[in-house]
Amino acid sequence: MASRVRFSRTIFSPLPSASALIPSGSLPPASLSLPLSNPKPYRRLRLPFPPSHLPPPRSSPAGSASPVAAMSSSSYDKELAAAKKAASLAARLCQKVQKALLTSDVQSKADKSPVTVADYGSQAIVSLVLRKELPSESFSLVAEEDSADLRKDEAQETLKRITELVNDTISSEYSMSVSDEDVLIAIDSGKSEGGPVGQHWVLDPIDGTKGFLRGDQYAIALALLDEGKVVLGVLGCPNLPHTSIANLDRHSQNKIGCLFYAKTGDGAYMQSLSDPSSNAKIHVTATENPADASFFESYEAAHSLHDLSKAIAEKLGVQAPPVRIDSQAKYGALARGDGAIYLRFPHKGYREKIWDHAAGCIVVAEAGGFATDAAGNALDFSKGRYLDLDTGIIVTNKKLMPSLLNAVQESIKAKNQSASHL
Ligand SMILES: Nc1ncnc2c1ncn2[C@@H]1O[C@H](COP(=O)(O)O)[C@@H](OP(=O)(O)O)[C@H]1O
Ligand SMILES: [Mg+2]
Ligand SMILES: [Mg+2]
Numbered sequence: 047m048a049s050r051v052r053f054s055r056t057i058f059s060p061l062p063s064a065s066a067l068i069p070s071g072s073l074p075p076a077s078l079s080l081p082l083s084n085p086k087p088y089r090r091l092r093l094p095f096p097p098s099h100l101p102p103p104r105s106s107p108a109g110s111a112s113p114v115a116a117m118s119s120s121s122y123d124k125e126l127a128a129a130k131k132a133a134s135l136a137a138r139l140c141q142k143v144q145k146a147l148l149t150s151d152v153q154s155k156a157d158k159s160p161v162t163v164a165d166y167g168s169q170a171i172v173s174l175v176l177r178k179e180l181p182s183e184s185f186s187l188v189a190e191e192d193s194a195d196l197r198k199d200e201a202q203e204t205l206k207r208i209t210e211l212v213n214d215t216i217s218s219e220y221s222m223s224v225s226d227e228d229v230l231i232a233i234d235s236g237k238s239e240g241g242p243v244g245q246h247w248v249l250d251p252i253d254g255t256k257g258f259l260r261g262d263q264y265a266i267a268l269a270l271l272d273e274g275k276v277v278l279g280v281l282g283c284p285n286l287p288h289t290s291i292a293n294l295d296r297h298s299q300n301k302i303g304c305l306f307y308a309k310t311g312d313g314a315y316m317q318s319l320s321d322p323s324s325n326a327k328i329h330v331t332a333t334e335n336p337a338d339a340s341f342f343e344s345y346e347a348a349h350s351l352h353d354l355s356k357a358i359a360e361k362l363g364v365q366a367p368p369v370r371i372d373s374q375a376k377y378g379a380l381a382r383g384d385g386a387i388y389l390r391f392p393h394k395g396y397r398e399k400i401w402d403h404a405a406g407c408i409v410v411a412e413a414g415g416f417a418t419d420a421a422g423n424a425l426d427f428s429k430g431r432y433l434d435l436d437t438g439i440i441v442t443n444k445k446l447m448p449s450l451l452n453a454v455q456e457s458i459k460a461k462n463q464s465a466s467h468l
C-alpha cells in the first residue's frame with residue numbers, strides 16, 4: 047500500500063550568518079519539494095505550511111498543573127516537575143526560532159545559524175531552569191552542546207541573539223535576566239561525563255536538528271540517571287500532533303505540541319505543550335500480529351540503514367510502509383501506540399550517544415514497551431556519554447519483541463553473508 051506523502055515548502059535561515067558554527071556536511075538540501083506524481087514507498091510526517099500552532103506563553107509553570115505528578119508520593123517528583131518546566135520553556139524558545147525560520151521570505155539560504163541559536167538557547171534554558179528549581183541538589187549535566195564555537199570573535203553576534211532569546215523566554219516564568227557569560231556557563235555545565243555513580247541529567251537540547259531545519263519533527267529530550275539507570279524522562283515534541291500520526295492524512299489539521307513524561311514505576315503520560323492540565327496516561331499498542339504493525343525509522347538515511355529495516359519488516363510480515371520521522375518523537379509516538387516498532391541501524395562505526403535515547407527509552411518502558419540492542423540486551427546508560435551496543439536499537443511491545451529479535455538477527459546474518467560474498 048503506497049501511503050500518501052505530504053508536501054510542504056521548505057525555507058531556511060533568515061538569521062545572522064555564523065558560518066563558523068556550521069558543522070561541515072550538515073547543510074540542508076536546497077529544496078525538499080517533491081513532484082506529486084512521485085509517491086514514495088514510505089510515509090513522511092510533514093506539517094501543513096505554515097504551521098498554525100505556536101501556543102501563547104503560559105502564565106503558570108509548565109509542570110505545576112499536572113495532577114499526576116502531584117498525586118504521586120514516590121521519589122523524583124520535584125525532579126520531574128523541574129524537568130517538565132525546563133523542557134517546556136526550551137520548547138517555547140525553539141518554537142520561536144522555528145517560526146522565524148519558516149515564515150521568512152528568504153528561501154534556501156544555506157545558513158544554519160538559527161539551528162545553532164536554538165540548540166544553544168535550549169541547552170542554556172534547561173540548565174538554568176534545573177539549577178533554579180533544584181537549588182539544593184548537586185548538579186551534573188551530560189548534554190550535547192558546548193560553548194567552544196560561541197566563544198570565538200565571529201560568534202559574538204550569535205551569542206547576543208541567544209542571550210536575548212533566553213531572556214525573552216525565561217522572563218515569562220522568572221524575574222531574572224542573564225548575561226552572555228551566564229549563557230556560556232549554563233551551556234558548559236553540560237560537560238559532565240555521566241557514569242554509573244550518582245545522579246546525572248542527560249540532555250539533547252534539540253534532537254532531530256535536520257527535522258527542525260525542514261520544519262518537521264524534533265524533540266527536547268531530558269532524562270535523569272541515578273546510579274546508571276534512567277529514572278525519569280521528558281520529551282518535548284513541539285510539532286507532533288496530539289492525535290495518532292497513524293491517521294495523519296485524516297487528522298492533518300489537528301493541534302500539535304506534545305510533552306511526554308515518565309518516572310520509574312509510575313507509567314508514562316502525555317500532555318499538550320500548551321495545556322498542562324490535559325495529561326493522559328499512555329500505552330504502547332497491544333498488537334501481537336506483525337501484519338497489523340507499522341514501524342518507525344529515521345527520516346535521514348544517513349542515520350539508519352533503511353534497506354536493513356525493510357528486510358526485517360518483510361521477514362516479520364509487516365505490511366505497512368515505514369513511517370519516517372526525525373528525533374525521539376518516534377519514541378513518544380510509539381509509547382502512545384501510533385506505531386508498534388522502531389528500528390534504528392546506524393552505519394558502521396557510528397557510536398550512539400546517551401542523550402539520543404535516554405528520555406525516549408523510559409517513556410516507552412513506562413508505557414509498556416522496551417528498547418534493546420540487536421542482540422536483545424537492554425540499553426546501558428551507565429557507561430558515560432556513549433552507548434556501547436551491538437549493531438542497532440530496536441523498540442517494540444513485549445509481545446512482538448521475541449519475533450522481532452528473531453527477524454533482526456536473521457536479517458543481519460543474511461546481510462553479513464551477502465557482504466562477505468562480494
Ligand atoms: N551517522 C549517524 N548515524 C546515526 N545517528 C546519527 C548520525 N549522525 C547523527 N546522528 C544522530 O541522529 C540524531 C537524530 O536522530 P533521528 O535520525 O532519529 O532524527 C542526531 O541527533 P541531533 O539532531 O540531536 O544531532 C544525531 O545525534
Ligand atoms: Mg540527538
Ligand atoms: Mg541535538
Ligand SMILES: [Mg+2]
Nearest residue numbers: 190252254255
Ligand atoms: Mg547534533
